Amino acid sequence: MNTAEFLMIAGAIVPDRPALIFEGEQFTYSQLQERVHRLANALGDLGIGRGDRIATMQVNSHHSVEIYFAAALLDAIYVPLNFRAKAEELLQMLEIAEPKLLFIGERYLPLIEGVEILGPGQVVTLDCPAGPGQHSYAELMLSSPEELHFPEGEEDDTTVIMFTSGTTSVPKGVQLTHDSFASYLLSTVEPADPDIEETNLLTVPLYHIAGLQAALAAVYGGRTLAIMRQFEPWEWLALAQEKRVNRAMLVPTMLKRLMDFPGFRDYDLSSLRVITYGAAPMPVPVIRQAIEEFPGVRFINAFGQTETASTITMLPPEDHILEGSPEEVETRLRRLSSIGKPLDDVEVMIVDEDGGQVAVGQVGEIVARGSRMMKGYWQQQDATVDTIKDGWVYTGDLAYQDDDGYIFLSGRARDFIKRGGEMISPEEVEQVLMSHPLVEEAAIIGVPDLEWGEEVRALVVRSSDGVSEGDLIEHCSQRLASFKRPRSVVFIDQLPRNVMGKVMKRDLREEYGYSIES
Numbered sequence: 001m002n003t004a005e006f007l008m009i010a011g012a013i014v015p016d017r018p019a020l021i022f023e024g025e026q027f028t029y030s031q032l033q034e035r036v037h038r039l040a041n042a043l044g045d046l047g048i049g050r051g052d053r054i055a056t057m058q059v060n061s062h063h064s065v066e067i068y069f070a071a072a073l074l075d076a077i078y079v080p081l082n083f084r085a086k087a088e089e090l091l092q093m094l095e096i097a098e099p100k101l102l103f104i105g106e107r108y109l110p111l112i113e114g115v116e117i118l119g120p121g122q123v124v125t126l127d128c129p130a131g132p133g134q135h136s137y138a139e140l141m142l143s144s145p146e147e148l149h150f151p152e153g154e155e156d157d158t159t160v161i162m163f164t165s166g167t168t169s170v171p172k173g174v175q176l177t178h179d180s181f182a183s184y185l186l187s188t189v190e191p192a193d194p195d196i197e198e199t200n201l202l203t204v205p206l207y208h209i210a211g212l213q214a215a216l217a218a219v220y221g222g223r224t225l226a227i228m229r230q231f232e233p234w235e236w237l238a239l240a241q242e243k244r245v246n247r248a249m250l251v252p253t254m255l256k257r258l259m260d261f262p263g264f265r266d267y268d269l270s271s272l273r274v275i276t277y278g279a280a281p282m283p284v285p286v287i288r289q290a291i292e293e294f295p296g297v298r299f300i301n302a303f304g305q306t307e308t309a310s311t312i313t314m315l316p317p318e319d320h321i322l323e324g325s326p327e328e329v330e331t332r333l334r335r336l337s338s339i340g341k342p343l344d345d346v347e348v349m350i351v352d353e354d355g356g357q358v359a360v361g362q363v364g365e366i367v368a369r370g371s372r373m374m375k376g377y378w379q380q381q382d383a384t385v386d387t388i389k390d391g392w393v394y395t396g397d398l399a400y401q402d403d404d405g406y407i408f409l410s411g412r413a414r415d416f417i418k419r420g421g422e423m424i425s426p427e428e429v430e431q432v433l434m435s436h437p438l439v440e441e442a443a444i445i446g447v448p449d450l451e452w453g454e455e456v457r458a459l460v461v462r463s464s465d466g467v468s469e470g471d472l473i474e475h476c477s478q479r480l481a482s483f484k485r486p487r488s489v490v491f492i493d494q495l496p497r498n499v500m501g502k503v504m505k506r507d508l509r510e511e512y513g514y515s516i517e518s
Contacts, residue, residue, distance in 0.1 A: 002151045003072050003181050006219050007033060009191060010029050010222040011032070014222045015028065016030065019031070019219065020225050021225070021226045022061055025062065027062065035066055037070075037073070037146055037149055038146060039070040041147055041149065042141065042143065043074060043140075044074060046101065048071075049074060049076065050152070051076070052074075052076045053077045053100060054067060054071045054076050054100065055081055055093075055094070055099035055102045055103070056080050057083055057085075057103070057104045058105035058126050059229040060205060060228060060229050060230065063126050063137060064080065065206075065219075065225070065227075068160075068215075071159075072151060072159055072178070073150070073151055074151070075151050075157060077161055078159065078160050079093075079097045079160070079163075079173075080160075080162060081163065082205075082499075084499060085111075087111045089171065090112070091117075095117060096173050096378060096379055097378065100122065101122055104126060105127055121134075124140065153178075154178075155177065156177045156179055158375055159180075160174075160175075160176045160180075161173040162174045163207075164306055164307075172377045172380055173377055173378035174306045174307055175378050176375070179371050180309035180375075181309060181372070183345065184309060184345075185217055185220050187343075187344070188217075191220060191221065191222070196222075198246040198273075199223065199225075199226055199245045199246050199247070200214065200246070201239060201245040202228065202249070204249055204250075208279070208499070209306045209309065210310060223247070226245060231254050233257045233261040234261065237267040240269055240271075241267045244271040245271060246273045247272075247275075248272065249276045249278075249302075250275060250276075250277050251279045251501035252281065252282045252283065252287075252501055253501035255277060256283075256286050259289055259290065270296075272296075273297065274298050274299075274317075275290070275299050275300070276299075276302050277301055278311075279502065280502045281430075282301060282337075284434075284435075285434065285435070288336070298317035299320040301314065301338075301339060307395065308373055308395065309372040309374065310372075312342060312343060312346045312348055313339045313340050313341060313348060314339075314340045315339060315341075315406075320332075338402075338407055339407050340406060341407065342405075342407075345370060345372075346369070346370035346372065348366065348367070350363075350365065350399055350400065350401055351364050351365055355367075355390070355392075360401055361401075361403075363398055365413060366395045366398070368395065369391050374388075396413050398411050398413055411427045412505075415446075417456055418454055419452045419453060419454050420451075420452045426444035429442075429476065429480065430444050432479050433472060433476065433486075435475075435479075436467065439460055439461070440462060440463045441495050443505065444486070445457050445459065445505060446513075447513050447514065448513075448514075448515040450515075455488070457486060457487070457488045458472065459490050459495065460492070461491075462491055473489065490512055492512075
């Protein structure tokens with residue numbers, strides 16, 4: 001199924017329902033369809049066709065949704081770029097994707113000055129007049145006809161190239177097909193229904209798989225998508241109250257910032273029914289607080305990555321209900337630190353270094369297989385071969401599975417600490433540290449050690465000066481095997497995070513990865 005059909009289906013069933021709301025503008029499904037076809041005609045006149053790449057660099061807006069569907073109609077490939085990228089990172093992504101057009105916001109224009117890969121006529125400005133040799137989005141929309149377009153490509157054609165967040169020096173362009181999205185949405189989302197109206201609040205960036213997947217799910221489900229440029233707690237709360245939002249996707253740091261916001265309880269959030277969270281580990285104290293602060297909300301922990309086209313495992317709402325006997329509550333509390341179980345339409349295994357399935361309780365790497373997996377990395381065959389083996393996508397995430405089938409993350413393979421032959425999961429130590437009442441956040445890295453190879457170092461954001469390095473080491477010693485406890489603690493003001501809330505361990509290692517001996 002071509003993803004362009006998601007919009008066609010919703011447009012036929014709920015044509016007069018608001019599809020997009022963005023900063024005072026609102027478009028119904030029939031209006032959105034008209035705008036998408038106008039844009040597709042304009043792009044066709046510029047020579048865009050099957051397989052051509054169309055890149056975007058801008059904060060969230062309705063433009064991104066329109067550009068994606070216009071590209072799908074033309075069998076072209078949508079390439080959303082991280083708007084936080086620096087000039088060098090942007091150049092790398094442009095050189096890899098070689099887009100025929102770049103849609104870009106005014107604030108990012110200085111980044112492409114002198115970029116030779118973009119010639120005359122290849123830049124479209126989104127929110128400002130066009131410069132010499134450029135086009136403007138508004139002019140393209142005004143000058144093009146409403147002639148209908150219908151895609152001709154196959155469901156296994158690449159529809160998106162989405163760059164990974166850049167934990168290595170060179171970003172990798174993940175190729176996702178129409179079926180990568182369709183196979184997931186058709187099995188998890190009900191199609192548009194004239195009798196069911198819902199509003200989604202979108203704050204996750206659309207260059208991230210969770211953001212794009214949420215947008216496509218909203219369109220296929222005939223929901224109203226309220227789009228925020230970027231996350232701000234006060235704006236989220238005000239918009240959720242004003243638009244009577246029913247659904248939202250939040251990363252853990254966003255959820256915590258909402259609950260910490262002064263006046264949080266003054267907002268009427270009674271319309272909220274579902275909050276999906278993911279993209280970064282969720283501290284158990286945060287989700288426990290959220291369960292109390294959002295009564296009546298069904299929480300879902302969705303785990304996946306760009307290479308798997310989003311969700312492959314899920315902790316469902318029923319596992320967030322902390323009721324029952326003491327034993328049942330204890331079991332559910334333990335499961336809150338898991339990523340749930342694999343979805344029905346995807347195969348998930350935990351394997352050892354040789355690719356063999358590990359025993360229950362043993363740590364290994366999560367691998368996944370199914371129709372929604374990536375096609376490979378664009379123009380990077382060696383990286384593709386390293387990641388896709390015998391049809392399985394190797395995620396790089398380490399985890400173990402309990403007797404009931406719940407999967408518990410242990411960290412990234414490259415983040416695991418090897419001390420004297422023992423493997424230490426950073427996430428396990430981080431969870432113990434964050435159970436201390438005076439610890440706000442914590443991250444664990446390995447540092448060089450002459451005797452043990454690596455030692456455990458904790459980077460801690462504390463809520464009070466009343467806790468010391470010795471206090472936290474003792475706190476861990478009482479709860480962890482001796483080889484897992486931190487040997488040093490460094491107090492910092494905040495942990496570096498990307499827009500999805502993931503702690504940037506590479507930055508921490510570069511700044512605080514010096515050896516204990518030094």
